[in-house]
Amino acid sequence: MRFVDEFRDAELGRVVAGEILATVDPSRHYKVMEVCGGHTHAIYKYAIDDLLPENVELVHGPGCPVCVIPMGRVDDGIALAQQEGVIFTCFGDMLRVPGSNGSFLDAKAEGADIRMVYSPLDALRLAKTNPDRQVIFFAIGFETTAPSTALTLMRAKAEGIENFTVMCNHVTIVPPLRALLDSPDLRLDGFIGPGHVCTVVGARPFEFIPADYDKPLVVSGFEPLDVLQSVQMILLQLAEDRREVENQYTRVVPYEGNLKALEVLSEVFELRPHFEWRGLGFISQSALKLSEAYADLDAEERFGVPGVRVADPKACQCGEVLKGVIKPWECKVFGTACTPERPIGTCMVSPEGACAAYYNYGRLSQEREAV
Amino acid sequence: MSATREGREERVLGIIETARAKRPRFKDAHITMSHGAGGKATQSLIEGLFLPAFQSESLRELGDAGAVEADGTKLAMTTDTFVVKPTVFPGGTIGELAVNGTVNDLAAAGARPLALTVSLVLEEGLSADDLRVQVDAIAGAARAADVQIVAGDTKVVERGFCDSMYVCTTGIGVRDPRADMSTGALKPGDRVLVSGPVGDHGTAIMLARDEFEIESQIESDTCSLWPASDALMESAGSSLRCMRDATRGGVATVLNELARASEVAIVAREADVPIKPAVAGASELLGIDPLYVANEGRMVAFVAPEAAEAAVAALKSVPGCEEAADIGEVKTEPPGMVLIETAFGGKRVMDLLAGDPLPRIC
Numbered sequence: 001m002r003f004v005d006e007f008r009d010a011e012l013g014r015v016v017a018g019e020i021l022a023t024v025d026p027s028r029h030y031k032v033m034e035v036c037g038g039h040t041h042a043i044y045k046y047a048i049d050d051l052l053p054e055n056v057e058l059v060h061g062p063g064c065p066v067c068v069i070p071m072g073r074v075d076d077g078i079a080l081a082q083q084e085g086v087i088f089t090c091f092g093d094m095l096r097v098p099g100s101n102g103s104f105l106d107a108k109a110e111g112a113d114i115r116m117v118y119s120p121l122d123a124l125r126l127a128k129t130n131p132d133r134q135v136i137f138f139a140i141g142f143e144t145t146a147p148s149t150a151l152t153l154m155r156a157k158a159e160g161i162e163n164f165t166v167m168c169n170h171v172t173i174v175p176p177l178r179a180l181l182d183s184p185d186l187r188l189d190g191f192i193g194p195g196h197v198c199t200v201v202g203a204r205p206f207e208f209i210p211a212d213y214d215k216p217l218v219v220s221g222f223e224p225l226d227v228l229q230s231v232q233m234i235l236l237q238l239a240e241d242r243r244e245v246e247n248q249y250t251r252v253v254p255y256e257g258n259l260k261a262l263e264v265l266s267e268v269f270e271l272r273p274h275f276e277w278r279g280l281g282f283i284s285q286s287a288l289k290l291s292e293a294y295a296d297l298d299a300e301e302r303f304g305v306p307g308v309r310v311a312d313p314k315a316c317q318c319g320e321v322l323k324g325v326i327k328p329w330e331c332k333v334f335g336t337a338c339t340p341e342r343p344i345g346t347c348m349v350s351p352e353g354a355c356a357a358y359y360n361y362g363r364l365s366q367e368r369e370a371v
Numbered sequence: 372m373s374a375t376r377e378g379r380e381e382r383v384l385g386i387i388e389t390a391r392a393k394r395p396r397f398k399d400a401h402i403t404m405s406h407g408a409g410g411k412a413t414q415s416l417i418e419g420l421f422l423p424a425f426q427s428e429s430l431r432e433l434g435d436a437g438a439v440e441a442d443g444t445k446l447a448m449t450t451d452t453f454v455v456k457p458t459v460f461p462g463g464t465i466g467e468l469a470v471n472g473t474v475n476d477l478a479a480a481g482a483r484p485l486a487l488t489v490s491l492v493l494e495e496g497l498s499a500d501d502l503r504v505q506v507d508a509i510a511g512a513a514r515a516a517d518v519q520i521v522a523g524d525t526k527v528v529e530r531g532f533c534d535s536m537y538v539c540t541t542g543i544g545v546r547d548p549r550a551d552m553s554t555g556a557l558k559p560g561d562r563v564l565v566s567g568p569v570g571d572h573g574t575a576i577m578l579a580r581d582e583f584e585i586e587s588q589i590e591s592d593t594c595s596l597w598p599a600s601d602a603l604m605e606s607a608g609s610s611l612r613c614m615r616d617a618t619r620g621g622v623a624t625v626l627n628e629l630a631r632a633s634e635v636a637i638v639a640r641e642a643d644v645p646i647k648p649a650v651a652g653a654s655e656l657l658g659i660d661p662l663y664v665a666n667e668g669r670m671v672a673f674v675a676p677e678a679a680e681a682a683v684a685a686l687k688s689v690p691g692c693e694e695a696a697d698i699g700e701v702k703t704e705p706p707g708m709v710l711i712e713t714a715f716g717g718k719r720v721m722d723l724l725a726g727d728p729l730p731r732i733c
Contacts, residue, residue: 049717336387340411
């Protein structure tokens with residue numbers, strides 16, 4: 001497959017792995033956080049860990065859109081979905097995220113009309129073909145997916161489609177990173193930057209990381225060679241005593257981001273004063289809601305939601321996993337009470353969640369190599 | 372990572388494997404779409420509810436078809452219901468699937484298909500022309516597979532109570548004396564063969580549903596696998612340990628089921644799995660692994676190492692199986708697990724799917 005296979009070349013991978021080995025200081029331990037769940041998934045899927053020296057540790061970050069949704073929001077979504085005449089739509093991996101009383105999939109089995117869509121535009125299309133029903137789209141994701149929600153809302157408004165609304169759960173990546181860097185739990189040496197968020201916001205918003213926290217960040221693509229090369233670039237910065245934002249993903253990410261997308265975002269959304277993150281608690285100005293001009297397309301405004309805050313299950317340590325403080329297998333319920341088929345925490349649901357990725361792909365240690 | 376921490380990880384993984392090896396229990400309050408997806412939820416339904424209730428020796432084997440013996444004649448029986456949407460798709464129709472699906476379950480069990488029954492559930496308002504198309508497709512596929520349709524049933528339900536039409540077929544076949552197969556027969560060193568490129572059917576259906584607006588030339592691979600089964604038995608004889616028709620859940624699910632049944636490990640080599648470029652491309656876009664995508668005309672066979680080369684050659688001589696390949700090997704450790712060597716050079720677990728809400732594909 002052109003433009004894909006080139007970035008999965010095993011031979012080149014070994015070359016970069018050799019360069020990494022030549023760059024690291026064998027006497028020290030490196031902790032590098034991949035911010036984005038897409039990277040977590042790629043790291044496990046391609047077993048990139050296998051190619052890194054033992055003293056380079058990859059730590060999973062908070063950038064999995066499904067993982068950061070708190071239980072209360074799922075409950076609110078289900079309450080909307082159960083209203084008479086509603087068709088409730090969301091992305092596939094959101095369906096299995098547990099609320100305090102079951103998941104969307106459970107609510108669907110109990111009779112709510114919940115449908116999986118692949119794009120917010122599919123939800124808008126449903127609204128057009130079902131004019132007598134109210135179609136709600138449960139929007140999730142970082143700045144990567146927010147523009148497609150924004151464009152859909154703009155189209156709905158332009159076409160005067162009145163039976164379409166959005167329950168907005170879009171979040172932004174910088175505030176949780178700042179919260180993470182301010183927390184004393186974790187000592188990190190550098191960041192693999194979220195490539196797809198950066199296609200929208202650019203690399204500039206991350207300059208505070210070298211400036212204020214003296215750590216390197218390399219914006220990275222999602223193919224195995226991209227990730228390896230980004231690790232090498234971070235290690236090289238450390239070796240040369242540089243701290244910068246660098247862009248490995250130049251084939252997709254312009255340093256200034258996508259100005260059109262940013263314009264659309266600022267028209268349709270505004271910052272919420274605060275938003276609850278799964279396991280991380282309330283973080284101020286970390287999420288988006290529909291702006292004044294689009295308030296009539298806001299499902300929360302139109303229908304009202306219970307808005308009850310639900311504490312995370314006691315046993316669940318998703319917060320620590322999201323912050324990279326513990327590895328998935330260090331969680332008390334990992335793999336026993338909490339499994340992909342019966343998840344307690346969100347990190348076990350999405351393929352981008354650190355726990356699901358580790359359970360599905362990584363659950364094999366060196367000593368139990370196949371013989 | 373320190374030695375003690377590694378030891379702890381090891382212990383945690385041990386606990387998980389013990390939990391995983393236990394027979395799955397069916398504890399859900401409702402049937403969700405996951406129970407039909409062929410992954411872990413389906414497994415919990417079959418092993419946690421059906422097997423204990425039906426108490427049948429033949430069923431416990433969890434083969435593609437059950438063994439029945441009548442006055443010394445060894446028969447195989449199987450049944451399958453088809454609810455695919457849309458009912459006509461590139462490369463096939465629900466009618467063809469219904470015949471080939473049941474024929475293939477028999478073929479995978481090493482049984483020459485003899486006769487089928489066909490039951491139709493039709494939705495009020497279904498156009499007669501659409502029905503005629505499917506009846507012709509059923510007749511055509513039965514002729515091609517050389518099986519008789521010997522009985523049938525028709526039910527009509529009110530509009531909205533079924534999605535245009537569902538088809539159920541039941542098949543009976545004679546178990547071939549050359550076959551000596553069992554799901555528990557895999558031994559370390561055995562090779563894993565596939566009869567052709569994987570993922571065509573499921574990808575064709577997903578794209579035919581028009582939800583992605585991707586145009587493609589991908590066609591379903593639906594066909595009778597009896598010729599492939601015949602060629603494998605002829606070539607490998609008793610060295611043929613087991614065959615599986617890689618339908619729902621794809622090749623990855625077959626490998627997991629067999630690794631569990633035989634208490635062995637299976638290591639597949641990603642780079643050796645034949646996948647058509649268009650299927651690889653579509654899967655890439657959709658974020659789906661073709662190894663988990665359904666096939667309707669692909670056999671997975673497990674053969675003793677000394678018979679593997681000849682078995683691949685025999686498969687390749689069967690029309691439609693020209694791209695048959697040796698894709699992996701049976702190992703000892705870790706038992707019950709499937710690993711895949713990625714083309715990038717790492718190795719990882721390839722587990723059963725945890726029940727993604729996939730569209731109706733068969």
